[in-house]
Amino acid sequence: MAEKRPYLTAHNDVLTGGIVLAATILFVSTGGSAISDVIKSLAGMGAGVEQLLTTALLLNVALILFGYRRYRDLKIEVRHRAAAEERAQQLAGTDPLTGFYNRRKFEEEGAALIARMQIKGKAVALMMLDLDHFKTVNDIHGHAAGDTMLKAVAERITAHVPPETISARLGGDEFACACAFEPGEPGEMESVADALVNAIKEPVTHQNGELSVSTSLGIARSDRDGDTMDTLLRRADIAMYAAKNAGRNRHFWFSGTMEDELFRRNAVEAGMRQGIAAGEFVPYYEQQVDLNTGKLLGFEMLARWESPALGLVAPDDFIPIAEETGMIGSLSFAVMRRAFTDARDWDPSLTLSVNISPSQLRDPWLSQKLLKLLTETGFPPSRLEIEITETSLYDNLGLAQTIIASLKNQGIRVALDDFGTGYSSLAHLRALPFDRIKIDRSFVTSMMGNAESAAIVQAITRLGDSLGLPVTAEGIESKDIEQRLLSLGLAKGQGWHFGKPMTVEAARSLLAAHKMLAAEEEALPLPDEADTAKTAAPGR
Structure with a gap:
């Protein structure tokens, strides 16, 4: 069924509203005396009501009932549309496989987190994770096994990061997390990174066998004015590749020497x-x-x-x-x-x-x-x-x-x-x-x-x-x-x-x-x- 064009729907709603308004005005102007005459006629106390006036009265009532029903339907439709738009916005910002944010939404939420933490004097750690040898899982066991692995990784990330962490699947086998910490206590993020590396390398049960990958993790921190999500993403990516080049299954903090080497x-x-x-x-x-x-x-x-x-x-x-x-x-x-x-x-x-x-x-x-x-x-x-x-x-x-x-x-x-x-x-x-x-x-x-x-x-x-x-x-x-x-x-x-x-x-x-x-x-x-x-x- 073809979708109704918006301007036609708006035109129909305006027309319906006009009809209901006209019917209401007509009912107020003629309905009072007409109803009184109708009641007297039904009681055998009056001379009756003219046919035309009776018809007009009934039409007024019908139009008012029609308008009320249309108003009720419009309220339901608006509610459904609002729910659908909310769902569409949620899907537009979410990875359907893991439920994490996608890249666009992650960048938006991360930028807001950085702004809030700069006001509070806190730092933000952005962790970039890339699964090692994930392609082998897909090639040997199939894409269903790969999906199982990605879901398991998402669950382990959620289980080992602080509650207020923003998590995302950036695409393929690449994940990212952003969370706040005290600038003078980077050891907290060290512990989180170690926990993630150790958790992800644990085997995942799939059908009658086990799947195994590890992860290379890079961390960049933002605790200075002017640091942006783009900056953190780039630095964390550099650190992640440094971890991968150093042998995988480990984490590195970003340093200026890495950027110089790049x-x-x-x-x-x-x-x-x-x-x-x-x-x-x-x-x-x-x-x-x-x-x-x-x-x-x-x-x-x-x-x-x-x-x-x-x-x-x-x-x-x-x-x-x-x-x-x-x-x-x-x-x-x-x-x-x-x-x-x-x-x-x-x-x-x-x-x-x-x-x-x-x-x-x-x-x-x-x-x-x-x-x-x-x-x-x-x-x-x-x-x-x-x-x-x-x-x-x-x-x-x-x-x-x-x-x-x-x-x-x-x-x-x-x-x-x-x-x-x-x-x-x-x-x-x-x-x-x-x-x-x-x-x-x-x-x-x-x-x-x-x-x-x-x-x-x-x-x-x-x-x-x-x-x-x-x-x-x-x-x-x-x-x-x-x-x-x-x-x-x-x-x-x-x-x-x-x-x-x-x-x-x-x-x-x-x-x-x-x-x-x-x-x-x-x-x-x-x-x-x-x-x-x-x-x-x-x-x-």
């Missing part, structure tokens, strides 16, 4: 976007040698950023940002294209090792993109070794198996990097056809002074022998470590003991001294770097 990170990100386009990211090369003979066997490609503003930047400072922002693909392609072009006229016996990032291993077209890049640069697939870290296999082992099989079909070798740092290395070695194991550098560099590290290196070496897999040791930084590895039977290694990662110019000079460069006239022409595709990670 500004620095944003500056680095902006510089990276410009730097990729400007060709500032370049490959460096670390030697891989035969430990028995000292012969050069190849290089591992390591990305470096030659920033005009920051100088030479190591990958530990920009690779995480590239992963988070989605720049890893374009950055990787730019560095790999240059590395393949550099290495194509080296001695055919030399291999080139390149790292693949976890996000790229989720790309089902990775092997095709790599083959396209090899074809464009003229670098032989048989000289390429792709290194995959074990942690990158956790997300989708089935897809990783497909990609690795495709790479090997193209003649590319695949190594399991940072071996020994994961929790299911043996299972991965059985499930995936690796060509080599690389021992994580943390074990190698500490093996001379740490018996446990030495035992791990020895165990991995024996495992490689039993599986028929060659083993490479990373992080060889002294002659003593080299000799110790030789005594264990390791044949290949790399590290600063053989030289630090070098530029392409230094690598060419080294190769020229060893007569391991192809003749200049045999070198292939430089490929068009504008022809891009997303491929492998730039290394560490």
Whole structure:
């Protein structure tokens, strides 16, 4: 049924009111004498009433009754409309799943709370909570399980915050709370934050199983004139991400250093976007040698950023940002294209090792993109070794198996990097056809002074022998470590003991001294770097 237009409803109400008013005036002017005559006629004491006057009287009565009924209906309708509007306003400001405020209403109520507390000389703490690994709950158990978890989190928040707290679900798995406290007693909010972190990590019963998440919590305080909800939300968000980056399942108070770090990170990100386009990211090369003979066997490609503003930047400072922002693909392609072009006229016996990032291993077209890049640069697939870290296999082992099989079909070798740092290395070695194991550098560099590290290196070496897999040791930084590895039977290694990662110019000079460069006239022409595709990670 079509909704009545407001101006028609108003027109009908005015018309009804006019009719009732006219009927009332007519009744007052004629009704008195007419009723008297009617009564006398009915009693047989009068001459009767004119027909027209009787009709007018009855019409007056009917109109007055109609008006009263309409008035009563209008009162009911107004009451229903008021209730509906109140309900609509409530729904407009409330999250339907948890009953908490939504973001808009939370900002309104929070601003009012800050204003009231500033007058009273109290502070306001705004806590921002983001559930850790909540996506896993939805992906594995379904969205109904996710809803169950969100409701349980809302109940636990309500149970552990002060009574006058304003709580909200800002969206997805993000919650916020605002409450007043005495400026000199922040320990009260510390206790609340600890209680929330501990309560939320407790399992939630769902159907026949249990669901578990944790939370990263950031706190910002307002006890100065000029602090606004926008300011508190931004600061609490910064603190929350600091807690998440520190390992999750904890809380942090906002501090100015966090904001400075955020500004620095944003500056680095902006510089990276410009730097990729400007060709500032370049490959460096670390030697891989035969430990028995000292012969050069190849290089591992390591990305470096030659920033005009920051100088030479190591990958530990920009690779995480590239992963988070989605720049890893374009950055990787730019560095790999240059590395393949550099290495194509080296001695055919030399291999080139390149790292693949976890996000790229989720790309089902990775092997095709790599083959396209090899074809464009003229670098032989048989000289390429792709290194995959074990942690990158956790997300989708089935897809990783497909990609690795495709790479090997193209003649590319695949190594399991940072071996020994994961929790299911043996299972991965059985499930995936690796060509080599690389021992994580943390074990190698500490093996001379740490018996446990030495035992791990020895165990991995024996495992490689039993599986028929060659083993490479990373992080060889002294002659003593080299000799110790030789005594264990390791044949290949790399590290600063053989030289630090070098530029392409230094690598060419080294190769020229060893007569391991192809003749200049045999070198292939430089490929068009504008022809891009997303491929492998730039290394560490």
